[in-house]
């Protein structure tokens with residue numbers, strides 16, 4: 001069973017599809033028209049899907065919003081003055097991505 005195309009790395013829409021030319025295949029977003037990166041057709045669908053999916057975000061916008069909401073209790077004006085809450089939110093978001 002082949003892997004599915006992940007949501008668009010640029011707009012988040014989940015309506016990407018594979019397109020192909022004479023020698024190349026690539027992912028294409030039907031919402032924002034982002035495309036690529038191209039893969040040789042000889043690599044098959046799985047190669048083109050893997051190339052597209054490497055660019056896709058591994059967390060959702062909802063997860064990021066939840067992390068900001070959970071770790072940043074400051075108002076927008078306070079964030080400009082006190083970066084601790086913003087740093088805690090950034091740490092939580094990095095943790096979602098597997099970073100440190």
Ligand SMILES: [Zn+2]
Pocket residue numbers: 008009010011012013029030031032033034
């Ligand atoms: Zn898109």
